[in-house]
Every structure is written in structure tokens, then in C-alpha cells.
Amino acid sequence: MKIVIQRVSEASVSIEGNRVAEIGKGLLILVGIVNEDTQEDINWLCNKIINLRIFPDENGVMNTSLKASKGDVILVSQFTLHASTKKGNRPSYIKAAKPDVAIPLYEKFKERLQDVLEKPIQTGMFGADMKVRLLNDGPVTIIIDSKNRD
Structure with missing residues (x-):
């Protein structure tokens, strides 16, 4: 599982x-999901997300976690x-899990993240054409790949 976290x-x-x-x-x-992803990947990433100290403390230093900052x-x-961009100019998405594998893992990820954060989270819609706006x-x-945790 690979995630891109943007503080907004x-x-x-x-x-x-x-x-x-x-x-x-x-x-x-x-969040991007591959066939090899498991509940272990979900648990590790969710723990990392809520404890990653990337919010400013009272001195303006990135020293506060999502959970402590009560962020959404x-x-x-x-x-x-x-995406694989090794060959040619058209990315290949062959590594990405198909919906029958990815949707259940995405839902488990959402549920686990809500549980560890102890509050509801919001989502887009799996597979939809979404317009995402953010003020970073x-x-x-931060990019985190659960396969690179050792």
C-alpha cells in the first residue's frame, strides 16, 4: 500500500x-493498493498516520501528531x-489491484483509520472521477510505502 499524505x-x-x-x-x-496488501499493511500505515509528527506545536515546530492536533x-x-513509467510515455497500472481486491481493502483502511483516530473520516468515492481541491x-x-517499513 502506498500513500501520499498532504497536510492541508x-x-x-x-x-x-x-x-x-x-x-x-x-x-x-x-491511497494506492496492490494485490499483495494485507491487514498488516493497513494497521501499520494507520498507526504511522495518526502518530506522524507533522503539525506545528506551540513553537511552530513540526512536533504534533494528527491525533494530538485533532485534525480531520x-x-x-x-x-x-x-504507475510504472519504465517503458515509453504511457504509464502502466498493472501493479494496481483490481476493484474486487482494492475496494474491500480500501474500506478496511477507512474503518481502521477511523478506529485509531477515534473520529469519522471523510472519503471520496472509489473509482469515481473526482475533483480534489486542497490548500497544502x-x-x-509525505509519501509512505508499507512495503518499505523495514
């Missing part, structure tokens, strides 16, 4: 002109995170 002052997701998710201060998290989350599925705060953008 605000973010929203719209589908066909309808806003389906909107937050103020928090994280916009893009929008979770958006994005199979293009697993910092900017702070």
Missing part, C-alpha cells in the same frame, strides 16, 4: 459537481500511485 489548511472532493467531502485543518491522504482526514483512492499547508507532502 482545507480540502474537498467533488464528484459531478457535488461536494462529497470537505475538511479544514488536517490531512488529505491518497479525507481519504481518497488513487490507483495511479502504482507548509507545504508538507
Whole structure:
């Protein structure tokens, strides 16, 4: 599982002109899933997300976690995170899990993240053509691959 975390002052997701998710201060998290991903990947990433100290403390130093800052989350599925660009100019998405594998893992990821954050999170819609707006705060953008945790 690969994620891109963006610390935001605000973010929203719209589908066909309808806003389906909107937050103020928090994280916009893009998630890409491969066939090999498991509950272990989900658990590790969720723990990392809520404890990653990327919010400013009282001195303006990035030393506060999402959980401590009480920030919100929008979770958006994005199979293009697993694009291969080794050959030619058209990316290949062969590594990305098909919906029958990816959707259940995405839902488990959402549920687990809500559980560890102890509050609801907002989402886009799996497989939809989404318009994502964000005001990146910092900017702070972090990429984490659960397969590179050792």
C-alpha cells in the first residue's frame, strides 16, 4: 500500500459537481493498493498516520501528531500511485489491484483509520472521477510505502 499524505489548511472532493467531502485543518491522504496488501499493511500505515509528527506545536515546530492536533482526514483512492513509467510515455497500472481486491481493502483502511483516530473520516468515492481541491499547508507532502517499513 502506498500513500501520499498532504497536510492541508482545507480540502474537498467533488464528484459531478457535488461536494462529497470537505475538511479544514488536517490531512488529505491518497491511497494506492496492490494485490499483495494485507491487514498488516493497513494497521501499520494507520498507526504511522495518526502518530506522524507533522503539525506545528506551540513553537511552530513540526512536533504534533494528527491525533494530538485533532485534525480531520479525507481519504481518497488513487490507483495511479502504482504507475510504472519504465517503458515509453504511457504509464502502466498493472501493479494496481483490481476493484474486487482494492475496494474491500480500501474500506478496511477507512474503518481502521477511523478506529485509531477515534473520529469519522471523510472519503471520496472509489473509482469515481473526482475533483480534489486542497490548500497544502507548509507545504508538507509525505509519501509512505508499507512495503518499505523495514
